[in-house]
Amino acid sequence: MMxxxxxxxxxxxxxxxxxxxPCKPEPFDGDAIIKSIIAGVWKxxxxxIRKAFNANNAKVGMSKSAKxxxxxxxxxxxxxxxxxxxADRKKLIKHSGLLCIDIDGIGAGTQDAIGKLRKHPSVxxxxxxxxxxxxxxxxxxxxxxxxxxxxxxxxxxxxxxxxGFKADEATKNINSLCFVSHDPEAYHNPDAVELAVSDAKQxxxxxxxxxxxxxxxxxxxxxxxxxxxxxxxxxxxxTTTEGFCKCPGIGxxxxxxxxxxxKVCLNGAPTISCFHNSCRAKVDELNRLLRSEIxxxxxxxxxxxxxxxxxxxSDSITESAEKIFGVIGxxxxxxxxxxxxxxxxxxxxxxxxxxxxxxxxxxxRLEGYGRPVxxxxxxxxxxxxxxVCCTEDTAKSLLASLPAQNLLPKISVxxxxxxxxxxxxxxxxxxxxxxxxxxxxxxxxxENPPEVLLGExxxxxxxxxxxxxxxxxxxxSRAIASVFTPAFRxxxxxxxxxxxxxxxxxxxxxxxxYRHQVIAVIYNEKAQVxxxxxxxxxxxxxxxxxxxxxxxxxxxxxxxxxxxxxxTLEALLTCSGLFSVRGFRQASTEIDISRFVFQLxxxxxxxxxxxxxxxxxxxxxxxxxxxxxxxYPEGEGELLQHVKSRQPYFLGCVFAxxxxxxxxxxxxxxxxSHSFREWAQTMDWIVTEVFSEARLLDKGHEAAKERVxxxxxxxxxxxxxxxxxxxxxxxEIDATEIVYLCQTNGISxxxxxxxxxxxxxxxxxKTGSLMKKEFGDRMEVTVDQFTITKTEREETRDxxxxxxxxxxxxxxxxxxxQDKGDQGGDELEQETPLGGNIPxxxxxxxxxAELENTPIIQNALELFRRRISEEQTPxxxx
Numbered sequence: 001m002m003x004x005x006x007x008x009x010x011x012x013x014x015x016x017x018x019x020x021x022p023c024k025p026e027p028f029d030g031d032a033i034i035k036s037i038i039a040g041v042w043k044x045x046x047x048x049i050r051k052a053f054n055a056n057n058a059k060v061g062m063s064k065s066a067k068x069x070x071x072x073x074x075x076x077x078x079x080x081x082x083x084x085x086x087a088d089r090k091k092l093i094k095h096s097g098l099l100c101i102d103i104d105g106i107g108a109g110t111q112d113a114i115g116k117l118r119k120h121p122s123v124x125x126x127x128x129x130x131x132x133x134x135x136x137x138x139x140x141x142x143x144x145x146x147x148x149x150x151x152x153x154x155x156x157x158x159x160x161x162x163x164g165f166k167a168d169e170a171t172k173n174i175n176s177l178c179f180v181s182h183d184p185e186a187y188h189n190p191d192a193v194e195l196a197v198s199d200a201k202q203x204x205x206x207x208x209x210x211x212x213x214x215x216x217x218x219x220x221x222x223x224x225x226x227x228x229x230x231x232x233x234x235x236x237x238x239t240t241t242e243g244f245c246k247c248p249g250i251g252x253x254x255x256x257x258x259x260x261x262x263k264v265c266l267n268g269a270p271t272i273s274c275f276h277n278s279c280r281a282k283v284d285e286l287n288r289l290l291r292s293e294i295x296x297x298x299x300x301x302x303x304x305x306x307x308x309x310x311x312x313x314s315d316s317i318t319e320s321a322e323k324i325f326g327v328i329g330x331x332x333x334x335x336x337x338x339x340x341x342x343x344x345x346x347x348x349x350x351x352x353x354x355x356x357x358x359x360x361x362x363x364x365r366l367e368g369y370g371r372p373v374x375x376x377x378x379x380x381x382x383x384x385x386x387x388v389c390c391t392e393d394t395a396k397s398l399l400a401s402l403p404a405q406n407l408l409p410k411i412s413v414x415x416x417x418x419x420x421x422x423x424x425x426x427x428x429x430x431x432x433x434x435x436x437x438x439x440x441x442x443x444x445x446x447e448n449p450p451e452v453l454l455g456e457x458x459x460x461x462x463x464x465x466x467x468x469x470x471x472x473x474x475x476x477s478r479a480i481a482s483v484f485t486p487a488f489r490x491x492x493x494x495x496x497x498x499x500x501x502x503x504x505x506x507x508x509x510x511x512x513x514y515r516h517q518v519i520a521v522i523y524n525e526k527a528q529v530x531x532x533x534x535x536x537x538x539x540x541x542x543x544x545x546x547x548x549x550x551x552x553x554x555x556x557x558x559x560x561x562x563x564x565x566x567x568t569l570e571a572l573l574t575c576s577g578l579f580s581v582r583g584f585r586q587a588s589t590e591i592d593i594s595r596f597v598f599q600l601x602x603x604x605x606x607x608x609x610x611x612x613x614x615x616x617x618x619x620x621x622x623x624x625x626x627x628x629x630x631x632y633p634e635g636e637g638e639l640l641q642h643v644k645s646r647q648p649y650f651l652g653c654v655f656a657x658x659x660x661x662x663x664x665x666x667x668x669x670x671x672x673s674h675s676f677r678e679w680a681q682t683m684d685w686i687v688t689e690v691f692s693e694a695r696l697l698d699k700g701h702e703a704a705k706e707r708v709x710x711x712x713x714x715x716x717x718x719x720x721x722x723x724x725x726x727x728x729x730x731x732e733i734d735a736t737e738i739v740y741l742c743q744t745n746g747i748s749x750x751x752x753x754x755x756x757x758x759x760x761x762x763x764x765x766k767t768g769s770l771m772k773k774e775f776g777d778r779m780e781v782t783v784d785q786f787t788i789t790k791t792e793r794e795e796t797r798d799x800x801x802x803x804x805x806x807x808x809x810x811x812x813x814x815x816x817x818q819d820k821g822d823q824g825g826d827e828l829e830q831e832t833p834l835g836g837n838i839p840x841x842x843x844x845x846x847x848x849a850e851l852e853n854t855p856i857i858q859n860a861l862e863l864f865r866r867r868i869s870e871e872q873t874p875x876x877x878x
Contacts (some may be wrong), residue, residue, distance in 0.1 A: 053070050270287075270865060318403060320401075363395050418443055431443060468515065487523075502618070510620045527556040548579070684697070715782050
């Protein structure tokens with residue numbers, strides 16, 4: 001801790017707390033305080049304030065409770081009165097020759113502002129505020145309490161000139177408090193020179209007029225003097241603001257002239273006064289002219305502190321917009337998204353999203369930047385700035401201007417967690433706040449993911465799917481890939497397109513939508529859900545456009561049924577750049593949609609061929625009722641709550657894999673069976689080389705793409721699932737029995753709707769026709785893991801007429817519902833060195849030699865040995 005200093009020139013006062021009653025300031029050396037701030041004396045107290053502020057400020061606007069919590073923490077800090085040594089909060093014993101300028105709300109620009117203050121010779125110290133979003137600048141000034149107000153104003157003007165930010169007026173009092181802080185890089189110049197400050201006290205005493213004294217900046221005083229000399233000629237200055245000149249009406253004098261008969265005072269209201277009365281009219285005329293000229297010059301100077309609206313006597317729309325948006329743009333509070341002005345807001349559920357700022361709302365937004373809003377008006381002394389309200393028409397004109405488009409920062413997406421991006425061939429983490437990268441990314445969360453070891457990351461991600469039942473090992477691989485696709489898409493790590501994640505299941509409540517939720521939660525997101533609706537007002541395409549405007553990255557089409565034929569959705573998946581959207585009662589605009597992730601879930605959806613080619617299909621089977629679900633300590637023991645509670649960790653697992661992929665040179669495989677080749681080859685490398693899983697895309701995926709685009713195959717799959725559920729696989733059934741199955745299970749026939757809408761004879765005939773068309777000359781049709789075999793045999797009716805009876809047998813590939821086809825597909829039993837047989841995927845066996853010494857396989861083998869060891873250890877009976 002610092003020690004009490006002697007009462008020397010720079011002795012200041014410190015109070016232990018603003019809550020201290022009674023207040024007893026203690027003297028300390030100013031140099032020692034700055035050294036303590038640098039040394040971290042108050043680091044332990046300051047860091048919780050910054051953490052709380054960052055966590056809440058990342059959201060758009062802190063709640064009252066958050067502000068109160070931060071305020072309570074600050075009030076526990078010691079506080080400095082830089083102006084000198086005080087007996088109490090009011091009685092100054094000796095001025096220190098120092099004062100503090102407080103600049104708040106700079107955010108990421110704090111270090112830049114400190115760097116600019118360092119260049120000023122009168123800056124004694126500059127450091128980051130306790131909250132971390134502002135700067136404290138301590139100036140060396142004359143040690144005179146009567147000049148403190150003028151000194152503070154002069155220092156504030158110098159600080160604004162250096163940094164471009166206005167000082168907080170609340171700190172101008174001589175006894176203003178400044179909380180201590182922590183800043184290892186704080187600036188300290190004990191040899192700072194004293195700031196030149198006008199002797200306002202002397203000028204006021206010399207001013208014989210009883211006018212209110214106006215503090216004039218040094219720049220404006222020079223301007224005033226120049227105008228006075230131009231109008232009056234040579235002036236002999238007695239003080240900085242007062243002098244004597246030749247009277248403009250000297251020819252009208254009736255008495256003897258003296259050198260000090262005509263006086264010029266430039267403090268307050270500029271005034272010429274003459275000892276003689278005979279020249280009154282001429283002097284009054286010059287007074288009006290002097291004040292008018294000075295008023296015009298100072299009005300132009302004041303204009304920089306206003307938002308000046310366009311008008312007949314003001315700037316043009318473009319000129320006004322350039323000045324207004326030139327101020328608003330760097331604050332990163334309003335953004336441009338296509339042709340719309342938007343701002344980050346929170347919806348009712350606490351999700352950060354973008355909302356259009358319409359002209360009516362912009363009128364009030366304009367008043368929130370600490371500047372008066374006004375326009376030029378004609379006054380008695382010439383043109384003056386006067387406060388006026390911005391009209392809706394003026395707001396429309398400003399929003400439609402080119403400066404609004406050019407000066408506001410662009411934004412493409414709003415995230416609730418940091419993301420990885422690439423810059424100069426290196427991975428960077430886009431931190432909370434606004435990032436220019438990737439077309440503008442606003443990160444609303446302040447918590448960065450931890451560093452996770454690669455082997456641990458692989459094991460943790462695999463564990464996410466322990467309770468999911470996949471029909472093939474490649475479905476499992478595609479599920480793992482779906483965890484990484486959002487990071488590659490959002491972070492721009494894949495330049496090409498990424499497919500829509502299409503989840504399907506054999507039955508409802510199998511977990512297809514649940515998997516989508518888990519993936520979104522890893523990224524601290526909750527997807528925007530779009531349900532199937534008819535066209536027109538509030539239709540599917542309009543809902544989709546509105547979701548794109550909000551700019552939240554995950555968009556889910558949940559539990560879609562029937563025909564999905566949206567040209568908008570298909571175009572989105574192959575759009576390279578800007579996409580035209582139109583929200584409810586909005587004009588169409590083009591926005592960047594390259595950061596969005598699309599998910600779709602369905603059991604009986606029928607898509608177009610184009611949409612199926614732009615999808616990756618992950619199939620899931622429903623677990624039996626007695627399945628022993630894994631439980632977790634969080635919430636109700638569910639996986640989703642587990643991931644939500646450890647979201648930064650799981651995102652760290654994702655980043656660990658991506659960093660390894662990037663370190664290896666961004667490798668890809670030779671996979672060519674998907675039209676989005678860059679995505680397919682990258683994900684194929686990750687699932688095979690990092691996770692040692694099966695290839696991403698197999699023949700089953702191609703068959704699934706064909707099936708979702710075929711209503712007849714979708715219908716046959718639904719029948720097969722019902723027969724499997726009823727344990728009737730292997731049983732011969734005819735068209736009549738198929739009709740009965742459809743009627744009792746609500747299965748629709750392609751082109752006919754529900755079969756129970758038809759008479760039985762018509763339904764049977766249509767069923768026979770549909771089967772004939774689907775089978776053609778074949779006797780066998782395959783859909784997913786099911787095979788339908790047609791049998792034809794000649795039979796005799798009651799009237800002895802001969803006919804050909806057709807029956808159909810549904811079987812499951814591999815022998816039945818409980819065979820390996822349910823879980824893994826292509827696997828072989830391989831004897832292990834540890835004893836026993838375990839299933840090993842064929843792709844792993846084929847590459848075993850080349851992978852044997854890689855870090856991934858070494859990690860996997862170690863985890864495998866532990867698991868085998870645990871399984872072979874006898875368990876204690878309970």
